Amino acid sequence: MLKSRIIPCLDVKNGRVVKGINFVDLIDAGDPVEQAKIYDEQGADELCFLDITASNENRDIILETVKKTAEKCFMPLTVGGGVRTLEDIRNLLLAGADKVSINTAAVNNKNLVKESSEKFGSQCIVVAVDAKKVQENKWEIFTHGGRKSTGIDALKFVGKMESLGAGEILLTSMDRDGTKKGYDLDLTKKVSKLVNIPVIASGGVGNLEHLHQGIKIGKASAVLAASIFHFGEHTILEAKQYLDSKGIPVRI
Amino acid sequence: MSITIIDYGSGNLRSAAKALEAAVSNTNLNLKIVVTSNPEVIKKSNKVILPGQGSFRDCYLGIKKISGLEDALNEFVLVKKKPIFGICVGMQLFAKIGYESQETKGFGWVDATVKKINNINKTLKLPHMGWNQIEFKKDFTLFSGLKNKSHMYFLHSYEFLTKQKDCIIATANYGNSIIVAIARENIFGTQFHPEKSQRNGLKILENFLKWEF
Numbered sequence: 403m404l405k406s407r408i409i410p411c412l413d414v415k416n417g418r419v420v421k422g423i424n425f426v427d428l429i430d431a432g433d434p435v436e437q438a439k440i441y442d443e444q445g446a447d448e449l450c451f452l453d454i455t456a457s458n459e460n461r462d463i464i465l466e467t468v469k470k471t472a473e474k475c476f477m478p479l480t481v482g483g484g485v486r487t488l489e490d491i492r493n494l495l496l497a498g499a500d501k502v503s504i505n506t507a508a509v510n511n512k513n514l515v516k517e518s519s520e521k522f523g524s525q526c527i528v529v530a531v532d533a534k535k536v537q538e539n540k541w542e543i544f545t546h547g548g549r550k551s552t553g554i555d556a557l558k559f560v561g562k563m564e565s566l567g568a569g570e571i572l573l574t575s576m577d578r579d580g581t582k583k584g585y586d587l588d589l590t591k592k593v594s595k596l597v598n599i600p601v602i603a604s605g606g607v608g609n610l611e612h613l614h615q616g617i618k619i620g621k622a623s624a625v626l627a628a629s630i631f632h633f634g635e636h637t638i639l640e641a642k643q644y645l646d647s648k649g650i651p652v653r654i
Numbered sequence: 655m656s657i658t659i660i661d662y663g664s665g666n667l668r669s670a671a672k673a674l675e676a677a678v679s680n681t682n683l684n685l686k687i688v689v690t691s692n693p694e695v696i697k698k699s700n701k702v703i704l705p706g707q708g709s710f711r712d713c714y715l716g717i718k719k720i721s722g723l724e725d726a727l728n729e730f731v732l733v734k735k736k737p738i739f740g741i742c743v744g745m746q747l748f749a750k751i752g753y754e755s756q757e758t759k760g761f762g763w764v765d766a767t768v769k770k771i772n773n774i775n776k777t778l779k780l781p782h783m784g785w786n787q788i789e790f791k792k793d794f795t796l797f798s799g800l801k802n803k804s805h806m807y808f809l810h811s812y813e814f815l816t817k818q819k820d821c822i823i824a825t826a827n828y829g830n831s832i833i834v835a836i837a838r839e840n841i842f843g844t845q846f847h848p849e850k851s852q853r854n855g856l857k858i859l860e861n862f863l864k865w866e867f
Contacts, residue, residue, distance in 0.1 A: 403786065403787065403827055404782065404784050404785070404786045404808075404828060405784060405785045405786070405805070406784075407784045407785065442852065445852075447784065447785055448784075469668070472668055472669050472672055473672045476669070476672075476673045476676065476849060476850060476851070476852055476855060476856060477807070477850055477851075477852055478807055478809070478847075478850050495666055495707075496666070496667075496668065497668065498666065498668045498669050498672075500666065500669070500809065500847075500850060520709075521712075522707070522708055523707060523708040523709055523712075524781065524811065525707075525781045525783065525809045525810060525811065526707065526809075569781050569783070570781075570783065598773075598776060598778075598779060598780060599779060599780065600779045600781070600783050600784075623779055623783070623784065624784070653785040653805045
């Protein structure tokens with residue numbers, strides 16, 4: 403039986419973790435490779451790096467980070483942030499990423515999702531969707547880290563991405579992100595039911611029950627969280643044991 | 655002894671190479687790992703790993719594009735009978751025909767076809783993505799040290815189908831029972847990614863390195 407996945411996400415800027423594990427015993431808490439190793443040892447099902455490097459000249463740094471991580475961690479790695487061209491995707495895959503997530507460029511250039519899934523296979527193309535509720539049962543896509551409104555209906559957009567060849571949807575609720583109030587379950591459930599590709603729930607996790615809800619109510623294939631793991635509130639194993647106690651199939 | 659990872663333009667060779675290096679360090683063997691598409695180097699190597707990422711069609715065309723590579727692999731496997739390990743699409747290429755995007759001929763080392771995973775009721779998510787348990791169908795040397803129902807990492811939408819039941823060594827449940835590992839004589843393949851399956855995966859790579867066929 404396929405297991406529900408738990409995915410810790412690290413924000414990386416100029417090759418350093420800006421939002422990551424805050425453990426005292428870490429030799430270098432800012433080193434993404436060190437943090438990746440911890441999650442690997444804890445039994446995370448996948449790892450996600452979000453590159454938030456602002457300037458273009460420093461963008462190649464993430465490739466080095468991915469390379470070093472792939473040398474130490476033999477687990478699946480998804481990398482996103484600033485991916486705009488086929489070349490960006492190829493470079494990340496060659497560095498050792500298994501999947502690449504596309505956010506703003508998926509909205510601005512629909513050909514990118516189509517061309518990249520044809521070229522590298524749907525299995526490695528993740529479309530990261532940042533959605534905000536605008537009225538009852540209606541969500542809108544935001545780009546540029548959630549700052550820019552697009553007027554695009556989120557449910558229509560995910561269906562379109564699937565038909566263009568996306569292999570997975572990373573769905574973040576902009577309303578919930580950073581609030582610790584739990585996922586937008588309504589949105590997650592609607593998207594999960596709409597598409598036939600796996601959906602990762604993201605944005606708003608404050609406790610382990612939220613992870614459970616994302617899978618049970620939101621029907622997500624995977625749950626992504628950052629702060630509950632980074633600050634040592636919970637380990638990946640604790641999260642899995644909790645889900646297991648609730649009858650969710652997980653890999654322990 | 656030298657182990658060659660075949661480089662034919664399919665991504666993520668680095669992960670396979672690094673995982674293999676880690677597996678080597680778990681053995682006492684004196685091994686050299688080479689990543690190449692050079693037919694002459696392949697001919698001289700003792701074992702070969704055929705990775706694969708992307709579509710069946712792209713991968714097979716990628717192999718054909720490199721002069722002498724297809725012939726070198728056929729000779730390595732069919733004439734010299736030296737061990738080969740196909741990973742994911744690498745294993746799928748052992749089949750006679752693949753139906754991803756359009757009908758494409760494969761190596762045909764196993765009487766098999768590769769088709770989209772049966773999802774008639776649309777109850778399954780595709781790709782089959784994540785950790786699933788494999789069930790051993792045979793006691794096989796390359797599984798030594800692993801427990802039945804070990805978790806492995808999968809990432810695929812197409813499945814390997816064969817009537818040669820004797821070569822099926824492991825299956826997994828995804829809607830139906832799907833074939834996830836095959837072996838016949840010197841040929842071994844897994845649908846899952848050992849290089850991404852943490853300890854369990856490294857164990858299989860280690861077993862392949864030690865395999866005396």
